[in-house]
Amino acid sequence: TEMELMKIQKLESVGVLAGGIAHDFNNILTAILGNISLARMIAKDNAQIESRLVEAEKACLRAKDLTQQLLTFSKGGTPVKKATSLADMLKEATTFLLRGSNIKPEFEIPENLWLVDADEGQLAQVINNLVINAKQAMPNGGKLNIKAYNYFYDGRSDLPLKRGRYVCFLVEDHGVGIDEKSLQRIFDPYFTTKKTGTGLGLAVTFSIIKKHSGYITAQSKVGQGTTFYVYLPASDKKADKKKKTAETYSRLKG
Numbered sequence: 273t274e275m276e277l278m279k280i281q282k283l284e285s286v287g288v289l290a291g292g293i294a295h296d297f298n299n300i301l302t303a304i305l306g307n308i309s310l311a312r313m314i315a316k317d318n319a320q321i322e323s324r325l326v327e328a329e330k331a332c333l334r335a336k337d338l339t340q341q342l343l344t345f346s347k348g349g350t351p352v353k354k355a356t357s358l359a360d361m362l363k364e365a366t367t368f369l370l371r372g373s374n375i376k377p378e379f380e381i382p383e384n385l386w387l388v389d390a391d392e393g394q395l396a397q398v399i400n401n402l403v404i405n406a407k408q409a410m411p412n413g414g415k416l417n418i419k420a421y422n423y424f425y426d427g428r429s430d431l432p433l434k435r436g437r438y439v440c441f442l443v444e445d446h447g448v449g450i451d452e453k454s455l456q457r458i459f460d461p462y463f464t465t466k467k468t469g470t471g472l473g474l475a476v477t478f479s480i481i482k483k484h485s486g487y488i489t490a491q492s493k494v495g496q497g498t499t500f501y502v503y504l505p506a507s508d509k510k511a512d513k514k515k516k517t518a519e520t521y522s523r524l525k526g
């Protein structure tokens with residue numbers, strides 16, 4: 273729709289504008305972070321200095337996240353697509369992002385999930401954004417359900433998709449939820465309800481999915497949780513046979 277197009281164009285102009293400095297900025301932040309980390313080691317016996325350094329570190333990490341989101345668009349934003357195992361990426365990224373937290377991922381992903389036609393880096397960014405939001409929505413911990421299934425869209429319902437094969441994945445949290453008014457704005461650039469949020473995560477996610485000819489939508493109930501549904505076109509290629517054999521073998525071996 274026109275609204276969606278405007279959203280993407282707004283974000284892209286921001287990206288092109290900021291993209292040039294985002295790269296240099298990212299390097300500068302890396303240098304600052306490295307020095308903070310060293311200073312923390314030196315100051316580890318001084319709680320007052322240590323806590324100031326932790327705050328500085330957090331601020332730098334937020335700035336890094338911001339530049340990362342902007343960099344996606346400075347690279348032209350055109351996805352470089354190849355047959356990608358969404359199943360592997362979902363499991364690996366989620367497990368990594370929730371490691372050491374009080375949130376337990378639960379996967380429902382079939383063995384025969386189709387590969388998707390996607391830019392791996394951009395897909396990782398989508399998964400990161402959704403999982404980190406879910407994590408932040410569950411400050412007291414809990415279960416995070418990650419589900420995926422093969423889906424043939426016959427064009428008969430009113431999804432904004434072309435007829436064809438898709439992989440649908442769900443990121444289902446049991447966190448704070450989103451009220452109806454906010455739910456209409458979550459994909460807008462700069463919309464955030466968080467003290468230190470950038471409001472770019474879902475806007476970037478939305479436009480990545482759009483550029484993959486996919487579709488993303490969310491359902492939420494305040495106090496119960498939020499579910500994001502993402503549809504991505506399936507690849508024509510079959511899953512890597514060699515890898516499958518190795519996996520089957522390790523499974524048989526237990």
Ligand code: ADP
Nearest residue numbers: 405406409458464465466469470471472473474
């Ligand atoms: P940010 O995380 O920086 O605020 P996002 O674009 O990722 O930016 O998210 C925008 C807003 O959408 C958040 O501030 C929050 O209000 C809402 N939101 C996104 N994901 C969730 C979720 N899983 N649970 C509750 N609220 C969410």
